[in-house]
Amino acid sequence: MLDSILARMRQGYRTTPFPKGPGPKLPDRFRGAPLIASPGGTGCPAGCRACADACPTGAIAIGAVRANGGASRHEGSESLDAVGRDARNKEAGISFDLGKCLFCGDCERACPNSIISHSVDYRLSACSREGLVTAGGPPLLATPMSRKLLSVLGRSLKLREVSAGGCNACEADANVLSTIGWDMGRFGIQFVASPRHADGLLVTGPVTPNMELALEKTWKAIPEPKIAIAVGACAISGGLYCRDAAAGPDGKALKGAGAVIPIDLYVPGCPPHPLTTLDGLLRILGRIRER
Amino acid sequence: VTDQAFLFLANGSSCRLDAIPVHAMVDFIAAVTDSLAAGMRLSSWFAADPRGDGRLELFALLADDARNGLLVARSPVEGGSFPSISARFPQAQAFEREMAEEFGLVPEGHPWMKPLRYHPSWTGRDAWGRSPGAPIAPAVGDFYRVEGAEVHEVAVGPVHAGVIEPGHFRFQCHGEKVYHLEIALGFQHRGVERRLEGGPSRACLRIAETAAGDSTIAHGGAYCRVAEALSGGRSAVRADAIRGIALELERIANHVGDLGAIAGDTGYLPTSSFCGRIRGDVLNMTALLCGSRFGRGLLEPGGVAFDLDEARAAELSRRLGVAAREIGEAVDLMWESSSVMARLEDTGLLPPGTAAELGIVGVAARASGLARDVRYNQPYGIYRFSQIPVSTCDSCDVFARAFVRKLEIDRSMAFIEERLGNLPGGGLSSRLGAPVPSSFALALEEGWRGEVCHAAITGPDGRFARYKIVDPSFHNWPALAWALRGEEISDFPLCNKSFNLSYCGHDL
Numbered sequence: 026m027l028d029s030i031l032a033r034m035r036q037g038y039r040t041t042p043f044p045k046g047p048g049p050k051l052p053d054r055f056r057g058a059p060l061i062a063s064p065g066g067t068g069c070p071a072g073c074r075a076c077a078d079a080c081p082t083g084a085i086a087i088g089a090v091r092a093n094g095g096a097s098r099h100e101g102s103e104s105l106d107a108v109g110r111d112a113r114n115k116e117a118g119i120s121f122d123l124g125k126c127l128f129c130g131d132c133e134r135a136c137p138n139s140i141i142s143h144s145v146d147y148r149l150s151a152c153s154r155e156g157l158v159t160a161g162g163p164p165l166l167a168t169p170m171s172r173k174l175l176s177v178l179g180r181s182l183k184l185r186e187v188s189a190g191g192c193n194a195c196e197a198d199a200n201v202l203s204t205i206g207w208d209m210g211r212f213g214i215q216f217v218a219s220p221r222h223a224d225g226l227l228v229t230g231p232v233t234p235n236m237e238l239a240l241e242k243t244w245k246a247i248p249e250p251k252i253a254i255a256v257g258a259c260a261i262s263g264g265l266y267c268r269d270a271a272a273g274p275d276g277k278a279l280k281g282a283g284a285v286i287p288i289d290l291y292v293p294g295c296p297p298h299p300l301t302t303l304d305g306l307l308r309i310l311g312r313i314r315e316r
Numbered sequence: 317v318t319d320q321a322f323l324f325l326a327n328g329s330s331c332r333l334d335a336i337p338v339h340a341m342v343d344f345i346a347a348v349t350d351s352l353a354a355g356m357r358l359s360s361w362f363a364a365d366p367r368g369d370g371r372l373e374l375f376a377l378l379a380d381d382a383r384n385g386l387l388v389a390r391s392p393v394e395g396g397s398f399p400s401i402s403a404r405f406p407q408a409q410a411f412e413r414e415m416a417e418e419f420g421l422v423p424e425g426h427p428w429m430k431p432l433r434y435h436p437s438w439t440g441r442d443a444w445g446r447s448p449g450a451p452i453a454p455a456v457g458d459f460y461r462v463e464g465a466e467v468h469e470v471a472v473g474p475v476h477a478g479v480i481e482p483g484h485f486r487f488q489c490h491g492e493k494v495y496h497l498e499i500a501l502g503f504q505h506r507g508v509e510r511r512l513e514g515g516p517s518r519a520c521l522r523i524a525e526t527a528a529g530d531s532t533i534a535h536g537g538a539y540c541r542v543a544e545a546l547s548g549g550r551s552a553v554r555a556d557a558i559r560g561i562a563l564e565l566e567r568i569a570n571h572v573g574d575l576g577a578i579a580g581d582t583g584y585l586p587t588s589s590f591c592g593r594i595r596g597d598v599l600n601m602t603a604l605l606c607g608s609r610f611g612r613g614l615l616e617p618g619g620v621a622f623d624l625d626e627a628r629a630a631e632l633s634r635r636l637g638v639a640a641r642e643i644g645e646a647v648d649l650m651w652e653s654s655s656v657m658a659r660l661e662d663t664g665l666l667p668p669g670t671a672a673e674l675g676i677v678g679v680a681a682r683a684s685g686l687a688r689d690v691r692y693n694q695p696y697g698i699y700r701f702s703q704i705p706v707s708t709c710d711s712c713d714v715f716a717r718a719f720v721r722k723l724e725i726d727r728s729m730a731f732i733e734e735r736l737g738n739l740p741g742g743g744l745s746s747r748l749g750a751p752v753p754s755s756f757a758l759a760l761e762e763g764w765r766g767e768v769c770h771a772a773i774t775g776p777d778g779r780f781a782r783y784k785i786v787d788p789s790f791h792n793w794p795a796l797a798w799a800l801r802g803e804e805i806s807d808f809p810l811c812n813k814s815f816n817l818s819y820c821g822h823d824l
Contacts, residue, residue: 054607081519192529200479204592218477235454272510
């Protein structure tokens with residue numbers, strides 16, 4: 026007993042002061058929001074597609090903007106008709122879909138002119154799928170839930186986690202938010218065992234055919250009002266598992282959680298850093314508002 | 317017999333496909349069973365269509381730990397079936413069900429022939445005679461049942477209470493006592509192996525990194541070494557050392573997390589809280605190396621993508637020192653708490669004979685007294701020059717599995733410290749040529765759970781015609797079921813944590 030008290034004193038108080046104080050220092054090699062040195066693709070050699078070709082998930086689009094500056098469509102992308110409506114992308118030569126991005130750095134290494142780099146900006150969460158498309162820098166950052174939702178969930182948000190084909194990296198770094206280093210319980214956020222006790226669902230993984238029904242049932246078992254959070258490239262877009270449908274189980278492309286349930290918050294990454302996830306959660310709770 | 321029947325290959329090497337001995341099925345099965353009876357074990361046992369013409373072959377990959385190498389042989393399959401060896405060698409049972417499910421090949425005489433992952437066959441031929449296109453529901457079908465008055469069944473999952481992956485568990489209980497546990501998996505099946513066909517490519521490397529995401533370095537490393545072997549190239553020497561450091565960091569982080577989780581399941585919160593945090597500190601050391609807490613993006617075929625410069629090595633060494641002290645303190649609290657030890661000792665027994673028979677690998681095998689460790693038995697990369705002692709314990713219980721983890725943390729730390737002071741010079745990565753067509757390559761790694769085995773076959777075009785992954789969990793899930801026999805059902809979480817197996821690594 027005495028030993029455990031002494032150990033407690035030596036180990037000390039270790040919870041991050043974030044968001045009131047600074048979060049844990051991220052390593053210099055951390056790959057956060059991508060940056061483009063010359064917006065509009067002016068610095069790119071004519072016809073260069075090195076970054077897009079190197080991307081393992083097809084997260085990069087080049088010159089996808091139509092001449093009239095109106096709605097555009099990502100090449101090779103199935104779902105993002107709304108992409109070009111984001112004004113920030115209209116002039117973009119290169120755009121990133123952070124919902125597909127693995128932050129692996131393959132584009133950065135492939136770029137012959139060092140135009141692409143990754144910042145250490147961990148703020149990556151958005152409330153809309155289109156908001157995840159950026160021409161460099163953070164996406165359209167998540168905004169607080171409606172006042173009505175906030176009045177119910179704002180100070181007590183219980184989440185049920187479902188891994189639907191996740192590789193256990195997203196799961197592990199979601200789990201870590203409950204440890205003393207992050208202690209998200211201090212914001213009233215907690216993982217619970219039963220969907221009946223939950224206010225929301227946190228989904229990881231590309232949603233395998235064998236998990237589709239379980240995900241749907243878990244979602245239905247959560248009482249209204251409720252929210253859904255997709256964590257990681259797989260859950261947002263299918264990530265690595267959305268390509269090559271023929272190779273998938275049942276000959277299906279895995280398209281992420283949005284194909285099964287409505288998503289209120291997208292947290293990009295492979296896996297997202299815990300700071301990215303916590304930042305996203307605190308943004309929809311209105312506890313972080315700065316852009 | 318063995319020497320003529322098999323080709324002997326070192327871990328991380330390749331050969332022309334036609335150099336692998338071909339036998340008629342009856343001789344092939346005899347050679348495999350003779351070797352297993354002589355103490356070798358199945359690292360992999362799979363079917364393939366190596367030429368893409370529908371002529372299926374079975375491949376056997378046996379680990380010959382005593383001679384530090386692997387034995388490979390193959391046999392053409394005639395008539396859509398082959399004789400099952402599972403009744404005599406239970407370590408083959410999941411492999412044979414896998415072949416049945418993937419290729420529609422029937423293992424004749426398999427004692428428990430049910431689907432493994434619940435997906436349609438790749439070939440259109442169905443081993444269970446189900447009509448094509450009929451829906452296949454996961455975990456639906458026969459389960460082993462205990463019958464009698466007051467016997468009841470407890471069904472759990474796929475969605476569990478914690479933040480963990482899905483699987484379905486059926487307990488046959490009488491009161492609190494568990495007579496049998498059957499585990500049905502497949503919920504996480506993403507089609508990893510088929511997505512690797514047509515490789516190698518950058519996307520393949522990224523997919524391999526997610527085969528089991530908590531073992532990114534082990535699976536990514538095995539993939540890189542398969543790609544290197546197929547192209548006749550080799551990794552840079554400096555990269556070998558950095559890979560070794562990353563693999564040991566992965567081991568330390570997960571072992572620390574597991575020790576905390578084991579303490580947590582006995583209700584002992586000090587160790588649980590401290591270890592939960594320290595695990596994060598170790599993940600951050602991997603992030604110091606490559607920016608990702610899980611080692612994503614560190615490896616590439618030929619070497620590594622990030623250097624470990626002097627300043628970084630010094631910082632890593634400093635952090636390891638702090639972690640070593642804090643882990644020691646946190647774990648000692650648990651060892652010294654008699655109420656914790658009472659829960660760990662004699663719980664979840666897995667006798668050595670059973671472990672050997674089931675083909676168990678990694679921490680679970682070593683905690684049952686078996687000296688199985690790829691780093692020692694099948695040395696590769698940096699482990700050829702720098703050995704880590706094999707950590708074993710012979711009490712075969714949850715305590716042994718916890719204790720082996722602590723030993724391994726200490727030894728991995730010492731290994732990293734030594735490497736940090738002796739990093740070889742030279743480049744980070746060597747350029748690889750194109751993969752040699754019609755070849756076979758294999759690579760084993762000792763991930764933190766145990767043996768990770770990757771094998772690839774290239775077609776005449778030099779692309780992967782078959783890519784076979786065996787995660788240690790594939791071998792070890794039956795060990796959890798066995799260890800729970802005769803235990804109280806309330807000890808399930810504790811037993812489960814002591815193995816901490818991967819669902820996605822099994823389901824692929």
